[in-house]
Amino acid sequence: MRVGSAALKGVTGLVLLFLLFPVLVVVLISFSSVDFLSFPPPGLSLRWYRTIFSDWQWIDAFWVTAQVGALTALLSTLLGVPAAFALSRHVTRGRGMLNALVLAALVTPSVIKALAIYLYYVPLGLLNTIPGLAFAHTVSGIPFVVINVVASLAGYDRDIERAATIHGASPVRAVFGVTLPIIAPAIIVGAVFAFMQSAQELLIAIFVLSTLQKPLAVKLWEGVRVAIDPSIAAATTSVTLLVILGLVTVMLANRRSRPVRTVAHA
Amino acid sequence: MGLAAPGREDRRAAEAGVEVRLDRLTKLFGAITAVDEISLTIPAGSFVTLLGPSGSGKTTTLNLIAGFLTPDGGDISFDGQAVGAVPPHRRNIGMVFQSYALFPHMTVFGNVAYPLRMRERPGRAHLAARVGETLAMVGLSGLEHRYPRQLSGGQQQRVAMARALVSRPRLLLMDEPLGALDKKLRERLQGEIKQLHRQIGSTFVYVTHDQTEALTMSDMVVVMHDSRIVQVGSPRAVYEAPVNAFVADFLGGANLLPGEVLARQHACYAVRIPNGEVVAVPHLGGSLVAGSAVTVFVRPEDIRIGASAASAESQVATPAVIREILYVGEAFRVTAMIGDQPIVVRAHRTEAQQVEIGRTVSVAWPTERSRALDVTT
Amino acid sequence: MLAMVLLAPMLLWIVAFFILPTALMIWESFAERGLAPYAAILTSPIYRKVLLTTLKICLITTSGSLLLGYPVAYMLTTCRPALRKLLLVLVVLPYWLDLIVRSYSWMILLGRHGLINQLVVGLGFSEGALPLLYNLFSVCLGMVQILLPLTILTLFSAMLRIDLRLVDAAAIHGASRWRAFLTVFLPLSLPGIYAAGLLVFVSALGFYVTPALLGGPEQTMISQTIMVIASDLLDWPLASAAGALLLVVTTCLLLVYSRFFRLDRMLGGVAR
Numbered sequence: 001m002r003v004g005s006a007a008l009k010g011v012t013g014l015v016l017l018f019l020l021f022p023v024l025v026v027v028l029i030s031f032s033s034v035d036f037l038s039f040p041p042p043g044l045s046l047r048w049y050r051t052i053f054s055d056w057q058w059i060d061a062f063w064v065t066a067q068v069g070a071l072t073a074l075l076s077t078l079l080g081v082p083a084a085f086a087l088s089r090h091v092t093r094g095r096g097m098l099n100a101l102v103l104a105a106l107v108t109p110s111v112i113k114a115l116a117i118y119l120y121y122v123p124l125g126l127l128n129t130i131p132g133l134a135f136a137h138t139v140s141g142i143p144f145v146v147i148n149v150v151a152s153l154a155g156y157d158r159d160i161e162r163a164a165t166i167h168g169a170s171p172v173r174a175v176f177g178v179t180l181p182i183i184a185p186a187i188i189v190g191a192v193f194a195f196m197q198s199a200q201e202l203l204i205a206i207f208v209l210s211t212l213q214k215p216l217a218v219k220l221w222e223g224v225r226v227a228i229d230p231s232i233a234a235a236t237t238s239v240t241l242l243v244i245l246g247l248v249t250v251m252l253a254n255r256r257s258r259p260v261r262t263v264a265h266a
Numbered sequence: 267m268g269l270a271a272p273g274r275e276d277r278r279a280a281e282a283g284v285e286v287r288l289d290r291l292t293k294l295f296g297a298i299t300a301v302d303e304i305s306l307t308i309p310a311g312s313f314v315t316l317l318g319p320s321g322s323g324k325t326t327t328l329n330l331i332a333g334f335l336t337p338d339g340g341d342i343s344f345d346g347q348a349v350g351a352v353p354p355h356r357r358n359i360g361m362v363f364q365s366y367a368l369f370p371h372m373t374v375f376g377n378v379a380y381p382l383r384m385r386e387r388p389g390r391a392h393l394a395a396r397v398g399e400t401l402a403m404v405g406l407s408g409l410e411h412r413y414p415r416q417l418s419g420g421q422q423q424r425v426a427m428a429r430a431l432v433s434r435p436r437l438l439l440m441d442e443p444l445g446a447l448d449k450k451l452r453e454r455l456q457g458e459i460k461q462l463h464r465q466i467g468s469t470f471v472y473v474t475h476d477q478t479e480a481l482t483m484s485d486m487v488v489v490m491h492d493s494r495i496v497q498v499g500s501p502r503a504v505y506e507a508p509v510n511a512f513v514a515d516f517l518g519g520a521n522l523l524p525g526e527v528l529a530r531q532h533a534c535y536a537v538r539i540p541n542g543e544v545v546a547v548p549h550l551g552g553s554l555v556a557g558s559a560v561t562v563f564v565r566p567e568d569i570r571i572g573a574s575a576a577s578a579e580s581q582v583a584t585p586a587v588i589r590e591i592l593y594v595g596e597a598f599r600v601t602a603m604i605g606d607q608p609i610v611v612r613a614h615r616t617e618a619q620q621v622e623i624g625r626t627v628s629v630a631w632p633t634e635r636s637r638a639l640d641v642t643t
Numbered sequence: 644m645l646a647m648v649l650l651a652p653m654l655l656w657i658v659a660f661f662i663l664p665t666a667l668m669i670w671e672s673f674a675e676r677g678l679a680p681y682a683a684i685l686t687s688p689i690y691r692k693v694l695l696t697t698l699k700i701c702l703i704t705t706s707g708s709l710l711l712g713y714p715v716a717y718m719l720t721t722c723r724p725a726l727r728k729l730l731l732v733l734v735v736l737p738y739w740l741d742l743i744v745r746s747y748s749w750m751i752l753l754g755r756h757g758l759i760n761q762l763v764v765g766l767g768f769s770e771g772a773l774p775l776l777y778n779l780f781s782v783c784l785g786m787v788q789i790l791l792p793l794t795i796l797t798l799f800s801a802m803l804r805i806d807l808r809l810v811d812a813a814a815i816h817g818a819s820r821w822r823a824f825l826t827v828f829l830p831l832s833l834p835g836i837y838a839a840g841l842l843v844f845v846s847a848l849g850f851y852v853t854p855a856l857l858g859g860p861e862q863t864m865i866s867q868t869i870m871v872i873a874s875d876l877l878d879w880p881l882a883s884a885a886g887a888l889l890l891v892v893t894t895c896l897l898l899v900y901s902r903f904f905r906l907d908r909m910l911g912g913v914a915r
Contacts (some may be wrong), residue, residue, distance in 0.1 A: 116667060
């Protein structure tokens, strides 16, 4: 550390506290033993988790979110990984435009996507369908996969793939047998992020799936408007715990294939 | 450009190795010519080094032989068969990469077994036997189940060697395979690689920018500069009889004295050197005429100095003024001025003790150890 | 050729589920009443106020995120690798908790009987509870908290490209640590600040949940207004026109961004 070490540590600590405190609040309240929202909770219990998991409405919401999220993650991966290979290896002209397009798919305000997809789905009959919502979410899921895989390929020594080729693997086999396993952690992280953004997306979900089935985000949104008991905190925390479980799996996968450390290319 | 007719040993090698022929090979990267119409025959079973500074085209040449790059002109053939249309994975080559390029997600066994699994469909017992045998050859028995990141640099290098050798390819390419290792380990592995070459007899094509490595290991050195081949020959030939100042300088310390040809005599030119003296330099069939500029080349270790210069049977001796004496460990490096031009002498302890800075002494070298280099090449 | 084969599925998808729907929305905005919806938005004092409020909130949020994010990104750049790993996990952690619930937790903290007011009143800093919720302050606070990870990661990936030995070089030539930072590191990190600023600003433009939960009527942002026009007033041309205007602004900012910054540097490859 260089500049004003102690002050820097202090400021960093405060910012992290600010960043993480709301998370802590929600997680703690989800274990609250009382009926009202108070922080810190007077006692701890699992009663709100019992409430959530015995309520069919919540269970349905979980199920809808799981289906939409999984389909979104799958489609984003299938579409995003090949595109990332093309972007980092083959595309020379038009790169800027492609980057802008992928970025636009990510950060264009949800309200625009929601409005546009609603108008578009009415004649197509995709409203109130689970694939319909996943198809729309995939647009914002693809960038997570592309960004992660492009970054991973940038740090990948292509000689490893060449080594597979020169020792007898066909180019396709070299990509599937050597390159993909090595960049797998980046693909998985991208897919998990695509899932998370689908699970947290509200406006498109309101427009596409409003009447029959409600995904978790819509259910939570209705919950916070009335906000009387800690059940929504428990619902959110459950999703987070499940996803973090997934993330731990990713990290374990990551451990196995850390790149070889050599002094070459010093 | 080929070598002498194959002897008995070479014939055995010809079965294990492939003859590689490059014919006016050219590769462009945009407006830059990376390899410029080079032609070369690499004899079957030989150990050939492509030597040159970075950017001289040696790695591009290697990648063209491997098939990673497609030539923009010219042909490559293995044993007379054009390989232009053969993709890398069907060329049956082994290769050691500069970064080793080991598969990080596979064990040592998996890495070494890879070429066998891709090229043949070996039974499990056969596979284990071949991998074990190859690992024993490179001295890595017992490390089969380690991952590359758990190995030292030298061990990783050996895994890369084993992977390249395991399917007994008739051609082995090595791209600066020792560049990442420290000097001691590098010297040991140089010996081991040479040993492996003798043992299996495949054709080895080795790329390096380290002249010592090239001279120690090769049967034939190909010196590259500015995308072209400037000289091909045995290590002794390129070191002792460089064709131009670049080769002379790149292969080791070289004294390059500017001079003028006064006359061409029966075996030698008479050349005036910067201190005004006239010395004899072998012409070896050269055709410089009186009046042309020439560079006189002598290696520092061929020059004697002081009293030993007088007693030696030198054929050229000339006065020089000592300017600097540096201790370099196993010897002294003495700089002396011949006129306005410095020459460097590698002097023994006894010689160095006899000279002092500022003194005029006699420096001498055997005539046949000097060369007249045409300044225009 | 190969590039086209690999890119085509993604491009077709983005065209089918993003470009075409958006084009349809723009067409819809003109279809019934021509330019009238646009005129309505740009001349009506109510919508003008919403646009201005949105810009104001975005500017405050962006500045706040950069101010708070910069020291953390700098810390990440200069600290030991082990600590860096831990800090990165902590920075990305909030992302895993639902966006809606992150705003909701501020309602619990900032409310009349929330933790902050309990502390303030309990410690005697104030007689009654402070009005901390449903104002500009709470909206910006909530948005900064949500946008900080993006800010920090973008700044960090830009700072990683700065050779820290340059700061040492400045120090050896007589600059104090602080001056070395101001004259060497800070100027070199400017591209990162621009990149993060643009990205955070564009992201802030589309916020819906946070201002709806933490703001009062005075803090209504454009996304909320569009939702009201569409789902309550059912005036699709007007909603589409407002959406189209928002789209023009975000697209322009994105074009500026991608003109200067590369995609793979974004987010530093998220969680690496």
